Amino acid sequence: xxKRQFLLASAGLGAGLATAFAQGAKPAGVDxxxxxxxxxxxxxxxxTRKAKTTKLFLTPPGWPNAIAVDPANGFWVxxxxxxxxxxxxxxxxxxxxxxxxxxxxxxxxxxxxxxxxCIWSGANGASIKNHPEPPVNGIFQTxxxxxxxxxxxxPFGPADNGGPCHGLAWQNGKLWISSNRLESLVRVDxxxxxxxxxxxxxxxxxxxxxxxxxxxxxxxxxxxQVSGTQKxxxxxxxxxxxxxxxxxxxxxxxxxxxxxxPGSCDPHDIAIHNGVFYGVDAGEHPRxxxxxxxxxxxxxxxxxxxxxxxxxxxDFI
Numbered sequence: 001x002x003k004r005q006f007l008l009a010s011a012g013l014g015a016g017l018a019t020a021f022a023q024g025a026k027p028a029g030v031d032x033x034x035x036x037x038x039x040x041x042x043x044x045x046x047x048t049r050k051a052k053t054t055k056l057f058l059t060p061p062g063w064p065n066a067i068a069v070d071p072a073n074g075f076w077v078x079x080x081x082x083x084x085x086x087x088x089x090x091x092x093x094x095x096x097x098x099x100x101x102x103x104x105x106x107x108x109x110x111x112x113x114x115x116x117x118c119i120w121s122g123a124n125g126a127s128i129k130n131h132p133e134p135p136v137n138g139i140f141q142t143x144x145x146x147x148x149x150x151x152x153x154x155p156f157g158p159a160d161n162g163g164p165c166h167g168l169a170w171q172n173g174k175l176w177i178s179s180n181r182l183e184s185l186v187r188v189d190x191x192x193x194x195x196x197x198x199x200x201x202x203x204x205x206x207x208x209x210x211x212x213x214x215x216x217x218x219x220x221x222x223x224x225q226v227s228g229t230q231k232x233x234x235x236x237x238x239x240x241x242x243x244x245x246x247x248x249x250x251x252x253x254x255x256x257x258x259x260x261x262p263g264s265c266d267p268h269d270i271a272i273h274n275g276v277f278y279g280v281d282a283g284e285h286p287r288x289x290x291x292x293x294x295x296x297x298x299x300x301x302x303x304x305x306x307x308x309x310x311x312x313x314x315d316f317i
Contacts, residue, residue, distance in 0.1 A: 047256040050317040051244070053265040053279065055310040057096030061300045062088070064309060066112035066121070066213060066269045067280040068170070073099060075271065075311060077280055078112040078121055084128045089119050089142070096311065105148055106140040107131075108164075111178060111213050111269060115170035116190065118143050122165025122177065134161035139168070139177065141190070154179045155188065155195050167214035167225065167269065176223065178214050185214065185223065185247070199252030201225070202245055207257075213269025222255070223247045226267050226279075236288045237295075237305050242267050258316065265307040267314075276313065283308020 030036030065080035074093040081087050087109050091100035106121035108128050113120050118141050125136030141149040153162030154177055163181025170176070175190045178201070186198040201211050202225075212226035224246055231239035242264060246256035260267075267279035283295070283303035290302035297303060 044253070044255075046254055049256070049258055050261055051258050051264070051277075051314050052261045052317060053267075053307075053312045053314055055265060055307055055312045056278075057092075057311055058309045059092065059096075059280070059311060060088075060090055060098065060101075061297075061309070063282045063284040063301060064090075064268075064280045064311075065282040065284070066109055066168075067271045067278065067311065068112055068114040068119075068168075068269075069271045069273045069278075070114050071273065075278070076112065076114045076119060077311065078104070078106075078109045078119070080109050080124075080282060080284065082108060082128050084130065087121075089121070091144075092311070100144060102142055102144055103146045104140050104142045105136075105151065106142075107136040111165050111167035113168040113170045113175070115175070116173070118149060120168050120170070120175060120190070122168045124164035124166065124180070126164060134158070135164075137161055137164050139165065139175070152193055154181065155186065155193065157181060166212050169214045169216040169223065171216040172218065176214060176216060178211065178225065180211075183211075185225075185252075197249075199247075199249070202227075202247075202254050204254065207243065207245060213267070215270045215272050217272050219272075219275060221249065223249050224270060224272075224277075226270060228266075236292075237266065237285070240266065240285070240288075244270070261317075265310060265312045266305045267312075270314070277316075279312050279314055281305055281307045281310050281312065 059077050062079035064077045066078045068076045078089040079087050086103050089102045104121050106123045107125040109121045110124040111122035121140045123137045138153040140151050167178030175188050177186045179186050184198050184200050188195050206229050207227045210228045214225045216223050227245050228242040242260040244258040248255045265281040268282040270279045283305045288304040290304045295303045
């Protein structure tokens with residue numbers, strides 16, 4: 001290599017090193033992966049709107065805690081009991097006429113749905129008096145003649161106690177479960193009991209106090225969940241604001257919040273039929289007093305809401 005070739009090669013090497021250093025240059029405080037101080041991506045704004053309720057009819061006496069639609073017949077409504085006695089699911093036509101009564105082995109039912117010709121009931125057995133250990137938890141599948149088809153625990157837990165349930169919904173042959181223990185919405189194949197999808201309940205702190213019934217809207221593909229907030233300085237029904245949470249199931253993100261107007265029914269679960277939302281008011285809300293005589297009804301258990309026992313329609317404003 002003569003002197004001229006050496007100088008040209010050296011110049012090329014220097015240029016290459018300069019380019020490498022330039023490409024590797026980074027702002028102060030930024031690591032090799034580009035992580036460091038930077039403006040956070042703006043969060044999508046959660047839409048909000050209001051809703052009101054219109055009472056339709058009373059269920060049979062009890063604490064009607066869960067509701068689902070049977071498109072051919074009307075509503076399935078299941079009671080919640082605390083005494084360990086067997087709980088009933090009632091089939092009511094669109095005007096409230098009793099068409100069928102199914103007795104299940106579920107205890108302290110806190111969510112139900114109807115699919116594949118069966119009633120699916122979610123147990124919250126630790127809430128009954130003198131419950132066994134472990135308590136009766138899991139999902140009960142019962143046919144419309146009161147025959148139990150299956151009883152299985154919520155996945156990812158002990159074989160005999162996967163924790164309590166607070167909501168169930170049916171999505172085109174799949175079963176959504178609101179799992180208290182996992183604090184998540186879990187979708188399973190009801191035949192194989194394999195989980196194919198899940199995401200956490202909302203992390204919004206003012207909505208986590210009361211996570212309850214769920215429903216899948218087959219027309220829009222969104223999942224809805226009952227929630228609500230209690231004023232710190234106003235007890236009982238008077239200080240409570242029911243709410244609904246709308247999830248995008250593809251991301252698990254909350255995309256809309258619905259707040260009920262004062263004086264509305266207290267939803268424990270919701271159902272959707274032909275785009276119309278319905279709910280049921282159990283009249284049994286944790287930590288609310290049962291001493292208000294205006295809320296009591298002859299032949300019913302103690303109640304603590306003015307619309308106890310009603311199936312109602314939800315209208316968005």
